[in-house]
Amino acid sequence: MGVNVLAFATSPRRHGNSETLLDALLGAMAAEEGVTVEKYALNEIEIQPCRGCNACEELNRCIIDDDDLDWVLEKIIAADIVVMASPVFCMGMCAQAKALVDRMQVLRSRKYVLHLPVIPAERQGKRLGAFLSTAGQDWDYVFDALIPSVKCFFHVMDIKNRDISYLMVNNVDKMGALAAHPTATTDAAVLGKQMIEEIKTRLAGEEREMQKGDRTEARDKQAGTEEDRKTEPQRDETA
Numbered sequence: 001m002g003v004n005v006l007a008f009a010t011s012p013r014r015h016g017n018s019e020t021l022l023d024a025l026l027g028a029m030a031a032e033e034g035v036t037v038e039k040y041a042l043n044e045i046e047i048q049p050c051r052g053c054n055a056c057e058e059l060n061r062c063i064i065d066d067d068d069l070d071w072v073l074e075k076i077i078a079a080d081i082v083v084m085a086s087p088v089f090c091m092g093m094c095a096q097a098k099a100l101v102d103r104m105q106v107l108r109s110r111k112y113v114l115h116l117p118v119i120p121a122e123r124q125g126k127r128l129g130a131f132l133s134t135a136g137q138d139w140d141y142v143f144d145a146l147i148p149s150v151k152c153f154f155h156v157m158d159i160k161n162r163d164i165s166y167l168m169v170n171n172v173d174k175m176g177a178l179a180a181h182p183t184a185t186t187d188a189a190v191l192g193k194q195m196i197e198e199i200k201t202r203l204a205g206e207e208r209e210m211q212k213g214d215r216t217e218a219r220d221k222q223a224g225t226e227e228d229r230k231t232e233p234q235r236d237e238t239a
């Protein structure tokens, strides 16, 4: 059974603290059988800020057609696990991460204005999300302000709050501070492994349901054949 993991490293500082945390998670995920991991650094692709035009309410796509959103959205929809890593910038997520969150407005329009499915019914509940973050300050509440935006990001792509995992490490400011943290990378690796186990269980449930569906269909066909035989007009021997 294949598992597709899609990850976004959103910090403008490549290979900094949040991306190092992300890499520990993704490394553990990739080590599991059948897992494909794709990571994109938002600093290296182009996701422009939302223009707030609401054209997506009619077009079912974003009016901005000269950046990378379209293929990113396709990958978000196809993924079994979506992961975002962002540093705390001025008590929120960094601008690159927020631009991606805001551009998910296309999915919100699809879902709530156009009443179209975002994810097919059979994949509902079979997707997981994770949000990783790092902050320089040691305040306990340093991550609080960005959580509602994270929930918003996952909500519009049909990943429920209960299916979002969080790993947030404060008091890591300088480049390399995360790698020197006593537990952070191990915690990320443990979370990565747990998430793969969880998604495999859910996807196996889906396969079992599909197999059950196939058996039911075969039984129905068989019953149909027998029913057809019973109702088949008998040959009139006298004709």
Ligand SMILES: Cc1cc2nc3c(=O)[nH]c(=O)nc-3n(C[C@H](O)[C@H](O)[C@H](O)COP(=O)(O)O)c2cc1C
Binding pocket: 011, 012, 013, 015, 016, 017, 018, 019, 086, 087, 088, 089, 090, 091, 092, 134, 135, 136, 137, 138, 142, 172, 173, 174, 175
């Ligand atoms: C523009 C900017 C704003 C920041 N604002 C905060 C903040 O409000 N609170 C905090 O704890 N750390 C803040 N930091 C520190 C970063 O969150 C911290 O260094 C983080 O680990 C950086 O992760 P990165 O290396 O992945 O970019 C800020 C850093 C920058 C560059």
